Amino acid sequence: MENRIVVGGALIHQGRVLAARRSAPAEVAGRWEFPGGKAEPGETQQQALERELFEELGVRARALNRLPGEWPIRAGLVLRIWAAELLEGEPQPLEDHSELRWLGPDELSAVDWLEHDREVLPEVARLLTAAC
Template structure:
């Protein structure tokens, strides 16, 4: 493959020397097969874009524990690490940081998801995910999620 050809691949040219951030996100699937997405609230980078709920993994924390914590904080729901099924990952270089995003499908939780951090939320059918405006790091997850669900 010619050098200029690989530069056009999704994600562009890998950036060297950026700090890495590990993020865990949830693909919450309800009884009707719909998937929950939340938008990035005003004041945050990429405000208004739709994403899978979740957040940064803190030092010493497993991705699963981080996601259980984040879902309680962001949506007021409870789940267990044993209810999380890995369903994809994405690696994306943003200006100043390299994001590694780990996705987990979840079908069992307690409570009703409700926005607790100023975000909006909506339940969408799998095909409708592909038409949402999403952050670049989330887009590669869509095909992986579709293949598993």
Template sequence: MTTVGAALRHTRTAEEGLRELGIQGRALTPTAELLVPGDDLAFRLRNAGLARLRTRIVRADAERLESVLIAGPLQELRHESVLAEAGDHTLLTDSLRWTTPFGPLGRVVDVALGRRVVLAVLAGRMRAVGALAEQWAGRPVVVGTAITREGRLLVQQRRYPARDAGRWELPGGRVEAGESERDAVIRECKEELDVDVVPTGRVGTDVPLHNGMLLRVHTAEPADPGCEPRAVEHRAVHWARATELSALDWLEADRVLVHSLRELLS
């Protein structure tokens, strides 16, 4: 489900799902390919002369993606995509709600044209999500670990390579052949922090990496609450409060999960 959640958040999904109907869409994001709360999406119909629509992401996690209209002719438009496990598959439910402008005439146009276009857009978007998730499904996995204690998150500062020195990330590493993700979490934390941890769950969606792998973040707690992690391979470690997370200079792959990590602590 977390792979589908990543595909749902990818900027390519929004753009490709609309292109089939001649609707130009683009994500107004600064650097990341995955949408985060606060990112905007802009849309307009090609050669139609209609006012542009602009929506803002208000939620983006492993269970749900939500956006609201912040500019355009429609009123109270809200888009929700909800994910749920259905056996070995993931069920994606899309819904779009809005208030029709221009009174009775607007309602006639809404029924005759608007709803048909919306259904076609959502169907195209679902196809794009499915294709992207299937493309990523066979990628090797890198685990990250969100270790929490007393409302704080353990983060570590990179020592190398030079381009990343001084930046912050979650502990973790590649899942080895024949190794479960849970075992990889335990091993990596022991190697990088010299602590034993107990994995407790998951947080956020997967994150596709430029090296052809998937980052998947697990949650964990120290097996011994009194044991202090140490920087074995990194420059420093730090127990960060939720209010500190946005200010840290994160590696790009971890930064798109900061909002989920903040919710985890809260």
């Protein structure tokens, strides 16, 4: 059976990236992640990320490029994290999140990231530094 892809978005705007604090499920509540969700059948990863960011945060974004690495979440699910740029809207924690925070390159360690999201922080820091 082929793994289903979960896309996470390192949403970048004005030299900062958006971190989202999980509200559920209980085992990850209170930890921080790059928002996103599962790709639906027939969707590209880019389409899935853009749809998920709209559903979860109420914003229009454009997927830019996939960051290195992929992480098994549980049987049959693999996470891939993409850089994305904010096109329109102010992110709101509409579902799955209790708080949002914009972080600059020197603030990335200020929140308690989920392990797989933490692994891409050096790449995210490089993107943020390049954006400045």
